[in-house]
Amino acid sequence: MTFPDGLPDNCPLPAAVSCSGMIYMVSLNNPVHEQDCLSQAERGRAADATGENACIRHGLSVFPDRASCSHQQSLFPRLGKYIATARLEPSHGKILKTPAKRNPLHMTWWPCKDVERKLLFSMAEV
């Protein structure tokens, strides 16, 4: 399993497991655009993070269910008006539950290097 260049040491985090199952994320575009699937680090926002946080910034923020994703969308409408979903398989990378403040179901997905992320997503059914 090869991950993109530039990941910090021990990243993905050792507790991460092979991807399996449905994930949900808020998307600006329909269909999902490449820009919708970039990690914070790929967007240039990882410089100040250290330790595990530095690694988490190299992954994508996703949710295991639509309800928690929808809650995030209602708090931050600018993230996008669409909710996209993907069925991940082990070849798509590693994933880990990374609960944060008031965001208990938050997960981080570290996609493998050659995964065409945008192609995995479709719009979640309303």
Added chain:
Amino acid sequence: MLWPVTSNPISPQPFETLHIAEVLYEFDGPKIFTTLGSDSLLRFWYESEEDREEKLIRYLVTPTSPSLIQQLKTGHKTVHDLLKQSWLWVVDMHYDMSPAMAWSLESLDDVPQQFKPEPHATLCPEHMPLLSYRLIGPGLKEGAVPASVIARAVNSPASALKKILEVVTQNVSQGRPEESFRKSYDLPATRFAYNSFEVSFSIPNSDELDLQTSPIDTYAQSARVLESGLSWLVERSGNEPEISILEALRDLTPPTHGQVESAEIRGQLIKNNQVIRLNRHHRKFISETLARHLTQKHQLVKTSGQIRELDKDNLTFILRGRPNGEAELKCAFNDSLYDDVVEHFASEVNISVTGRLRQTKAVLEISDIEAIPDDAV
């Protein structure tokens, strides 16, 4: 490119050398947090937008207090509520959290919709309302909402939920329901908003409920029943719901006349956090369907007799001495008829009652009661 601010800039100096007091919500870094400045002022920060090219983050900032933060954490205030303060600043920060520009805004209304939280969004997902009910009509705004509209906004969801829960829990509450069951649908109203007029209800304290299954399971089942009913009503798909659910749906629709023209429902009881809007056509459709059923199954009955047994707790009585030796009949009544029923029971007079006979339950749900003068018997 960040959204345009129309007011004049102010000095960003008050936003320098910030100390984050508490991170309230984070993903990929803090998104909602409080700071304590050198002026000892507690401020509330909400990440509104990011300019990746300029490496700037735009925040909405308001003064706040520990009690407001506590109300936010417990779900009694939404994030929108905390931003709707007399003082509101827009502050652009560099990625290193040094301030770039700042403005003072007159109102949160000056912030474009997509760059502020939705009014109903609570900090924690579990505090999202179980049900929000919004009545919409011309002229419904703060200071101009008639009491009848407020009463409808409060009573209709409770009435609908009662009927749904009766189906889900098989709890046949004729007359006055048990206290624990009443609490399962007489939900705590946690928020009122004037847009047009909206009431949000949260899940009651589970310690007060005595349901056969866990409250979460019960409400999840209720959500499925409601979803199926709404799907039939709005999309005309699926099977026609049973009468109780039709009645619950009718409770949620707007009246056919008056100021309220439509009603919106949302919340955890609605699948995928959707907003469902019901209008007068939906009410007409349900009323027609119900009329067909009521004629067939809930016969309109007028009868007479004497009240010989009265259950004041459950608001039911047994009517005996009916004409032509007809069998005794169990009758259920509501609070508004309580005084009349008690008086007629005490005075042992002959009475005439009118109501709908629920044949499956063999109970007459009375809508009108009156004493028959002695000389008319």
